[in-house]
Amino acid sequence: MTETTDKQTLAAEPSDYVQLLKPRVMSLVVFTALTGLVVAPGEMNPLLAAISVLCIALGAGAAGALNMALEGDTDALMRRTRGRPVAAGRVPRGDALAYGAILSVASVTLLGLGVNWLAGGLLGLTIVYYAGLYTLVLKRRTPQNIVIGGAAGAFPPVIGWAAATGEAPWQAWLLFLIIFLWTPPHSWALALYSAGDYAKAGIPMMPVARGARSTRLQILLYSLVLVPVAVLPGLVGLGGPIYLATSIGGGLVFLLLAWRLFRSRAGDQPDKAEAVGREAALYDVRAEAKSARNLFAYSILYLFGLFAALLIETALL
């Protein structure tokens, strides 16, 4: 252990280790996994259901910790990520790696032994997919990184469904497909007003590799596919009238914002938000990039609304 690493270890706070788990991402994972678990047919012991969701959350957090450990150098170059524990030098890279690895093994083993091995296996696959395929292979090599890698974020409802039933039928994969198609417009909207950061870090996000105009077009095309697909659960019996209304109404707003973004000049000029704080940079953008910021912010609400509608209709009605 070097002297620097010793100093880092001495200064680290428990909150740094919580931050390594990417709590914001984890909250979405918990929510979508819980929806998959509740929407799946049959009854599950409530305590076992809670343990399943906890394991899925821990597994997602472990993948986040591995990601931050492996990307500490590039995270340090970007405003949005430079405050992360490894990038900021508060937690040594090796500690973050060990932490992620231990949590990965613990969460997969507990889910496999306690619930079933299909769910445990899918959780393990998700961690390997995100930390291995996305972080190590795709992210720095192709502008399609977020398209292929986005599948990692789409697995939780399938894992939840598998935990409840021991199976992963096509209905579970329909929920997967919604998150899979949602990820590119969501991530590229953010990338349109953070392109300078990605370019500096050498990450070929779509606006950096193909330009802002092509990115805006691809966001619109993905949105045109996403919105009808998101209505499908309401047509095949997974969701009822509340889901149908949410998916159609919410989808139309999504399309409107994607169209406005397409017609805008968002991302055409490099962002000049250097003076903006790390957290504020997510939402405080220059005027011409506001349409990108609006779609980014709305996309989170849209996905939350879809899964909330499914959850409410299944659990309460």
Added chain:
Amino acid sequence: MTEDEIAARKRRNWAIAGALVLFVVLVFTITVLRMTANIAASAG
């Protein structure tokens, strides 16, 4: 080690202790739940 570093270490130690207790409780709970389910299945 400075006083701040000693305090930070103490907080990390408490966090690790909490995580270990949670892990033990989880394993115990899962074991009881699985055993109960298996006994009920074999009795039925």
